Amino acid sequence: xxxxxxxxxxxxxxxxxxxxxxxxxxxxxxxxxxxxxxxxxxxxxxxxxxxxxxxxxxxxxxxxxxxxxxxxxxxxxxxxxxxxxxxxxxxxxxxxxxxxxxxxxxxxxxxxxxxxxxxxxxxxxxxxxxxxxxxxxxxxxxxxxxxxxxxxxxxxxxxxxxxxxxxxxxxxxxxxxxxxxxxxxxx
Ligand code: GLN
Numbered sequence: 732x733x734x735x736x737x738x739x740x741x742x743x744x745x746x747x748x749x750x751x752x753x754x755x756x757x758x759x760x761x762x763x764x765x766x767x768x769x770x771x772x773x774x775x776x777x778x779x780x781x782x783x784x785x786x787x788x789x790x791x792x793x794x795x796x797x798x799x800x801x802x803x804x805x806x807x808x809x810x811x812x813x814x815x816x817x818x819x820x821x822x823x824x825x826x827x828x829x830x831x832x833x834x835x836x837x838x839x840x841x842x843x844x845x846x847x848x849x850x851x852x853x854x855x856x857x858x859x860x861x862x863x864x865x866x867x868x869x870x871x872x873x874x875x876x877x878x879x880x881x882x883x884x885x886x887x888x889x890x891x892x893x894x895x896x897x898x899x900x901x902x903x904x905x906x907x908x909x910x911x912x913x914x915x916x917x918x
Contacts, residue, residue, distance in 0.1 A: 732754075732755040732756065732757055732767065732768055732769060733749055733754050733755070733756050733757075733768060733769060733770040733771065733772065733916050734756070734757045734758070734759040734764060734765060734768040734770070734771045734772070735749070735756060735757070735758060735759060735771075735772045735774060736759050736771065736772065736773050736774060736781070736810070737758035737759055737760050737774075738760065738780075738781055738784040738785065739776045739777060739780045739781050739784060740774045740775050740776020740777065740781065740809060740810075741774050741775050741776060741807075741902070741904070741905065742758060742772075742774045744774075744902075744904045744905055745772045745774050745807075745904050745912075746758070747904075748904045748907070748908075748909055748912050749772075749912060749916075751907075751909055752909050752912060752913055752917065754912070754916055754917070759771065761788070761791065762788065762790055762791040762794050765794055765795070765798055768798070768802065769802060769916070770802055770803045770804070770805070770915065770916045771795070771798060771802065771803075771804045771805075772804070772805045772806070772807075772810065772912075773804060773805070773806040773807070773809075773810030773811075773813050773814060774807055774808075774809070774810050774904075775807045775808030775809045775810060775866065775902055776808075776809045777809060778809040778812040778813055778818070778823050778824075778835065779820075779822040779823055781809060781813060781824075782813070782822065782823050782824035785813075785824055786824060792824065792826065795826065796826055796828070799826075799828045799896065802895075803895040803896055803897070803915050803916060804828060804896045804897075804898075805896070805897050805898070805911060805912065805915040805916070806828075806829075806896075806897070806898035806899070807898070807899055807901070807902050807903070807904060808866065808867075808868055808869070808899070808900060808901060808902055810898065811829075811831075811833065811869065811871075811898035811899060811900055812825070812833055812835060812869055813825065813826055814826055814828040814829050814831075814896065814898050815827070815829060815831045815832065815833045815898075816829070816830050816831060816832060816875070817832045817833075818832070818833045818834070818835055818869065819832070819834070820835060823835070828893070828896055829875075829878060829891055829893040829896055829898055830874070830875025830876075830877065830878050830893065831871050831873065831874050831875065831878060831891055831898075832871070832872045832873035832874075833869040833870065833871055833872060833900075834869060834870045834872050835869045836867050836868075836869065837868065837869055837870035838865060838867070838868050838870070839867075840867070841866070841867055844864070844865055844866045844867060844868075845864075845865050846862060846863070846864045846865070846906065847862070847863065847865070847884065848860045848861065848862055848863075849861060849862075849863050849882045849883065849884045849889055849890070849899075849901065849903075850882065850883050850884075851881065851882050851890070851910055851911070851914075852880060852881065852882070852883065853881065853892075853914055858883075859910060861903050861906070861908040861910050861911075862903065862906035862908055863884075863889075863899070863901035863902055863903045863905075863906055863908065864901060864902040864905040864906060865884075865900070865901045865902075866901075866902060866905075868889075868900045868901055869900050870887065870900065871887075871888050871889070871891065871900060874888065874891060875893075877893060877894075878891050878892070878893045879891065879892040879893070880892075881897055881899070882899055884901075889901055890911075895915075896915075897911060897914065897915045899911065
């Protein structure tokens, strides 16, 4: 069973994708909901709001970090920001699950949001093209040595992999794409 953090944001679209690939899912609203999960998704939304809600319970944050020691976490957009080492914004909680630095809202305002194809370069496989929505998306400005490139948009790095964890700056789940969920939780 894979959990989807459901404090705020587009958690429902991740539940839909997990259903599509026959993975049982559970909404995660508090620390108790983490027990027994095989993986966790941190969805998109508003990273400042999610940070505020998470910071009400330091134990919840600690347990998510502990969870990441053994189980895969997939983050999309605001989820990637929460997983990053630094987003240079005091209003945002960075859990440092993946050694990346990010710049929030780097493509501009809501009107500059767009859908396009990105390439997924998984291990030594041929790059695969999937659709994704960029909605007030962040940009990855720096990646640590042990972080692999997972997705590119033109020449930009828009997805990363660190061990079993994956994070993307955009939303493949809003385009009904299942590939990343399969790679993260089924392979
Ligand atoms: N702009 C949002 C943030 O910085 C992220 C947007 C999203 O998740 N689609 O939190």
